[in-house]
Structures are given as C-alpha cells and as structure tokens.
Amino acid sequence: MAQTQTNTFTATLDVLASILPTHLRKPRVGIVCGSGLSTLASSLRDKVEVPYNSLKGFGKSTVEGHKSSLAFGLIGEGDGVPVVAMLGRFHPYEGHPLATVVYPIRVLARLGVKHLIITNAAGGLNPNLDVGSIVVIQDHLALPNLTGPLNPLFGPQPFPDYPRFLPLSDAYSVTLRRLAFLAAHSLSFPDSALQEGTYAWVSGPTYETPAEGRFLRSVGADVVGMSTVPEVVAAREEGMEVTVLSLVTNKVVIPDKPRSIKEEVKAELAGKPIPIPPTQVVSHEEVLEIGKQKAEDMRKLVTRMIELLQKQ
Numbered sequence: 001m002a003q004t005q006t007n008t009f010t011a012t013l014d015v016l017a018s019i020l021p022t023h024l025r026k027p028r029v030g031i032v033c034g035s036g037l038s039t040l041a042s043s044l045r046d047k048v049e050v051p052y053n054s055l056k057g058f059g060k061s062t063v064e065g066h067k068s069s070l071a072f073g074l075i076g077e078g079d080g081v082p083v084v085a086m087l088g089r090f091h092p093y094e095g096h097p098l099a100t101v102v103y104p105i106r107v108l109a110r111l112g113v114k115h116l117i118i119t120n121a122a123g124g125l126n127p128n129l130d131v132g133s134i135v136v137i138q139d140h141l142a143l144p145n146l147t148g149p150l151n152p153l154f155g156p157q158p159f160p161d162y163p164r165f166l167p168l169s170d171a172y173s174v175t176l177r178r179l180a181f182l183a184a185h186s187l188s189f190p191d192s193a194l195q196e197g198t199y200a201w202v203s204g205p206t207y208e209t210p211a212e213g214r215f216l217r218s219v220g221a222d223v224v225g226m227s228t229v230p231e232v233v234a235a236r237e238e239g240m241e242v243t244v245l246s247l248v249t250n251k252v253v254i255p256d257k258p259r260s261i262k263e264e265v266k267a268e269l270a271g272k273p274i275p276i277p278p279t280q281v282v283s284h285e286e287v288l289e290i291g292k293q294k295a296e297d298m299r300k301l302v303t304r305m306i307e308l309l310q311k312q
C-alpha cells in the first residue's frame with residue numbers, strides 16, 4: 001500500500017480512537033445510509049457522531065438528503081452490537097475520485113466491521129415493484145465497471161496482498177439476505193414490502209431516458225441507481241459480508257413504445273387525433289419524499305436484522 005495512503009488511514013483511525021468511548025471503537029456492523037435515509041441512525045444507543053470534515057481522507061457529501069458524518073452506537077439487547085453508520089455517501093458524479101468514494105468503506109473495514117448493510121434510493125425498472133417497496137439485491141449490473149476506469153479496483157494495486165482479480169459471483173451474502181427476510185417476517189411486513197432483484201449501477205447524474213430504461217430492463221435489471229456498486233466492490237475486496245437494500249422511490253419512465261410525433265401529426269391531419277400522453281419526469285425531490293415516508297420501515301428492517309445477527 002502506498003505510504004501516503006497508509007498515513008491517511010492512520011490519521012483517520014487515530015482521530016476516531018481519540019473521540020470514541022472504548023465500547024464503540026470496534027463496530028461489528030456497518031450501515032451506509034442512502035438518499036433521505038440518514039434517520040436510520042436514530043436506532044443507535046450511546047450515539048456519537050463524527051463529522052466527515054474532521055476525518056482525513058473523507059470527502060464532503062454534496063447531495064441533498066445526505067449528511068456528512070459517521071454515527072457510532074449500539075443496537076440490540078444487553079451490551080448491544082457496536083455499529084457505525086455512514087450518514088451520507090459519496091457518488092462519482094459529484095466529482096469525487098473513486099478512491100474517495102470507497103475510502104469510508106475501507107475505514108470501516110479497518111475498524112473491524114465484518115457485516116455491511118448498504119441502503120440506497122433507486123428507480124424501479126421491474127413493473128411489479130411498487131414505489132415504497134424495499135428490494136434485497138441479489139446481483140448487480142455495473143455498466144461503468146464493465147467498460148473501464150469507473151471500477152474502484154482499476155489501476156495499480158494499492159494493496160498488493162489483495163487479489164488482483166476479485167470474484168463477484170458471491171458478492172451478495174446469502175446469510176444477510178436471509179436475515180432481511182426473517183426480519184421482515186418478524187416485523188409482520190406484508191409480503192410485497194420486501195422483494196428481490198438486480199441493481200443496475202449507472203454513473204448519473206442524469207436520470208434514464210426511456211430507451212436507457214428499456215435497455216436496462218431488457219438485460220435483467222430490476223432497479224437502477226447511481227451509487228452502491230463501488231462500495232460493494234471495495235467491501236468485498238476488504239473481505240466483508242455485504243447486503244444491499246434498495247428503496248424504490250420512483251418508477252423509471254418506460255413507455256411501451258417511444259412517443260411517435262409522426263403518428264400523432266398524421267392522425268391529427270386525418271381528423272382522428274391520438275390522446276397526448278402526459279409528460280412524466282422523475283425528480284430528486286420525489287426521491288427524497290418517498291425516502292422520508294419509508295425511512296421508518298427501512299430503519300426497523302435494518303435494526304431487526306442487526307438484532308437477529310446478535311443472536312446468531
């Protein structure tokens with residue numbers, strides 16, 4: 001590992017060690033809070049929040065709905081499980097280099113996190129997914145990863161003792177996915193509230209055109225978002241067990257076929273005008289609003305998963 005990077009990790013870890021009480025210093029579970037989902041941290045007991053700007057190597061999250069701090073605390077009975085939550089993540093489209101995007105994940109690994117629960121807001125591609133449902137991710141499709149330098153492991157190896165060629169066929173922990181469904185059952189969530197599917201990672205920040213949405217659906221993606229995959233890749237490289245919970249905040253606009261102005265004009269000239277379809281666009285405000293409405297479900301689910309993990 002390059003010496004400067006070692007020094008940055010050491011500086012981050014030293015600051016955390018100087019701030020945190022002993023019982024919070026070695027979190028076992030990490031949580032990444034997606035857009036509008038930072039209230040997940042309200043489950044934490046003995047909570048200590050450390051702003052990103054006091055930690056070397058951390059960027060600043062510039063996206064609305066993302067705070068910029070780490071929250072440490074306990075979840076569960078008795079002594080509880082020590083947990084750290086990232087309140088706000090970094091996206092490549094904000095201009096953060098990929099090394100910065102995944103730096104907090106690598107810090108979590110160095111703190112001792114073994115299980116990582118990543119949440120995000122995502123657009124629904126599969127028409128069977130309701131807005132507000134949570135999708136337990138089974139697999140991902142990472143267009144930016146497949147074609148080149150947006151893979152966080154691209155380039156010279158900063159960690160020579162890690163594998164050069166990381167397998168991702170087992171990226172999504174079966175143990176944690178089972179816990180998600182067991183937790184939903186114990187919370188009496190309706191069956192439709194928790195679904196399974198494949199996450200497509202796009203670089204953003206543009207939302208999909210109808211043709212892009214149709215393409216992503218046709219290659220097997222159920223939801224789409226602009227985050228998460230670099231975190232999953234880094235977490236797997238660090239040897240953590242990972243699960244991803246995507247909150248469907250909107251349906252991606254995919255009309256059955258593109259609107260044809262040619263047909264509309266011809267029909268109009270023939271005196272048989274076709275009804276004009278309403279214009280549909282997604283907005284980050286809509287994403288945040290559903291996040292706000294469903295944050296409590298996500299909080300309960302993640303909390304119960306950790307309580308079940310404690311009993312294992």
Ligand SMILES: O=P(O)(O)O[C@H]1O[C@H](CO)[C@@H](O)[C@H]1O
Pocket residue numbers: 033034035063089091119120121122204225226227228283284287
């Ligand atoms: O993935 P998170 O960070 O939850 O945020 C999602 O919401 C934003 C778009 O509304 C994008 O950043 C997308 O990735």
